[in-house]
Amino acid sequence: MSVSQVYTSDKRTMEKVKALLERVDITLDEHLDYTCAVFDEAGVPIATGSAFGATLRCFAVDPAHQGEGLLNEVITHLMENRMERGYFHLFVYTKPGSAKFFKDLGFSVIAEVPGLLTFLENRKNGFSGYLKKLEKKKLPGQAAAIVMNANPFTLGHRWLVELAAQENEVVHLFLLSEDAGPIPASVRHRLVREGVADLPNVVCHETEAYLISSATFPGYFLKSEEKILRTQARLDTALFVQIAAALDVTVRYVGSEPRSVVTGIYNEVLTEALPAHGIQCRVVPRRELPDGRIISASAVRQAIHDDALDSVADMLPETTLAFFRSAEAAPIIAALRTEQDVVHY
């Protein structure tokens, strides 16, 4: 039996794949870029699996055909397909009960949301290697953590870091590694590093694939339902707890989120879940300017999009402002202008 691709345009086959998934209580994700299936003689799908970016998900094998090694065929097919597209570090979402099948296929568990989801990667020492790398940068004293996208770095971010730096001996600042949107990760990171250079107790780290990445938290980048966002946020929290343990972090600072739905849900989940692991979660209110405008990176992107950088000059530190006024920023500004929607949902 062979595995073949199912095209989204092939509605009839897609419906059959959905029906197969529903039999094992799985809903087909809205965001997928590849789906494949194995068919029986009558053309009915008996095993299926899908992929999105570096993640593999939505697996099902017809109960009547279990034990025939169909999952192995589906995974082989998906792995080859992903590697052709340049994804070598792969992740799997599955129900906790099915994790053992993936462990036999060379995947190792990174984190689990009890009863809902297990998250695995195809490396033995991927996440543990990342934690070891972090441990080398551990510093003595009361430590806080902040995770930010800083798209781009504003005075609001700066204020949050400053506050944490005053209240703690060490601040571990995690910067999202994902290249999403017109401002490349290298530029975002540079602006943060320049913007906090004068704070000696701030250490910058990259999140790699392990915090708010399209692998752990695809909903951060693509519109998704609230229930899905909550599960993903809980998974992300489970990863953060392990990262916090590696660095002896006891408090996490987050900015309050009046506008973005996804960050709002994420903050809510963090506030609920972190205290159980001995980590305090401090939600710091957004900083307002004297005229009542709230500092936000979305507002800055919008202003650049509308060619009105000067209107948000009071939201940006010198370093960020200087960058966007330099010739180097021209291609990024041009890319921002062509974006339809620059505000984070």
Added chain:
Amino acid sequence: MQILKPATAGTLESSDLMVTLEPGTDGIELSLTSSVMNQYGRQIKKTVLETLERLEVKDAKVTVVDKGALDCTIKARVECAVLRSCDKADKNIDWGGVIR
């Protein structure tokens, strides 16, 4: 041979194995998963390392997921992954020398 880019060979089906090679800097870093680890783990590891040595691969990250493959299969899959990772698999392969 020097590993230039990530490459993979093989499948996860029974009696086969999947070999993934990535460029490395710190000698051969082998990660092995096998359904017959307790019985044949050492033999599989030996075969993989010998094949890499024969092909003069010095630095590489090697991931092997074995599903009970025979030695000849292991050698063939490792060779194939090496040739793919140094862009030699699409040209005339120089059979005879180190490639058997």
